[in-house]
Amino acid sequence: MKSTLKLVLIILLLTYGIDKVVYLVLNKISDNVMTGQSIGKLNQFLSQKDSINLIAFGTSRSNHHIDVKKLNISSYNMGMDGSSIAYAATLIKLLPKGKDQTVILNIDPNKLFIDDYDGSDIKGLITKYNRNRTVKEDIKDINQDNVLQYFLWSLDYNGKALGIVKNYISPKYDYESYYGFDPLEVSETQAEQFKNTLQIESTYDCDKKKNINPLVWKYINVIKVFCEENNKTLIMLTTPTYEPVCKVQYVKLAEKLKSIEVTYKDYSGFFTQNKDLTYWKDKTHLSSKGATVFTEFLKQDLQKNNLIKPNN
Template structure:
């Protein structure tokens, strides 16, 4: 290959990279503009609504689906939001908690799973649900980087942060499925007779899961627990961790271990896995770890009573 051919190839590569880079930024800023106007749906709209309203809230629920579907926050406070989201864990919730305003009195009810908190394999991957806000929110960017999720290709090609969510964004932009003026984040699970029958069959054939062998608090969970505890103490927040009811809890060992750890850290923890044990009914359940709307309303009433006793 002669000198002129090599120079031509280099110029061509530079041109292609420049065009791709420019197109990526055009696509990214287009998607960013779209995302800023979406306030419904799990693909980003619910987070956007939370970030828009968070500074004025008095009561906030955070956590996974067991927060989202179990706590009717409006029954507890009219000025509240349930930011529970299916599939999320401590990294996602703690990051959003850190975006809350400083020195404003707020009650934070955060769901925590004993099983997940003692899982040595947890790497904080759930924070990737906030990836589209990486270049827009410094707190999210810092947490993303701290977990080592800032992949080099995503740093170069920003539109990659929208992977897997574009269709959801377009759907919720053009066809929002609820009114955000009346939506407070709580998503009850309504069950049918067929679902009750299926759950009953599942229970009859259920095989108990073994307890964890010598469980230890995951290092990422521990870091986030320490950080959000300090954040809340320094910024006039009341932090309460809770574990929602489970129909059949195969292992109480992890509950006890987590409870002892949180007590040592002076973090208030309500373990309510056995809440329905003395008065249980299949009408209260969608599956082994998710309450129906009926069960959630009963559970919420109990939470409200406990919160009122703190005042």
């Protein structure tokens, strides 16, 4: 029995030691990666967040629709494909306290009125779990952590290590000129596929009695309070979709945000009177051409309402 316990102890100690060596090596590599969505975009945001004046957050529809440099030269687009409000809320809480900044958060009503949202998108920040207290606390708060991470820190890179190493060896782009906005170029094949999808009716379940997911509402309030207490101008908005569905939810969202005095701008139907298909990659994502047109209008509208100052 003693021999067995000793062997187990040795294995645990070796595992713990090897894990920490691997973790430190991965940290060293990842800290030098500034490209790609595995960690590069996050690293670049963390390196710039204290000095820039305007930051856009949200899903891929923020990432691909808002050319933030047209709104403010000192800006960054931290929209992330596959993310949702939990991911954005944690990053917003990492912004410098007290610095005057504009925070634009793209929110999509069709993703807010869902019963099963659990905040699992926050695991996109897992590489910072053992390196940033706010990230760790937020992940733990909604039970999206793994108990083994307390012992095996290298699990923070699970599923991301290969992408990080690839971008370390061969960066995808010149990050010094990159500011987070990823316009979508549309090929002839993609344009044809989009035309075909227009014949397919939406299957979205529009339940008029459904309310905003409680966890989503919690995050909205967390973001509101943080921005109020830290000199941030918060603008929540919804970028265009080809055919906005269940508009009753857009109205309900607007009413809820108005009740807590959060500025909300609904641009979902911006292109409904303009059926130029070259503005779209698919029903929910604008092409680079569409993003240019939308961002120009967004700039003028926000300036007209004194939500942002003229670019300089």
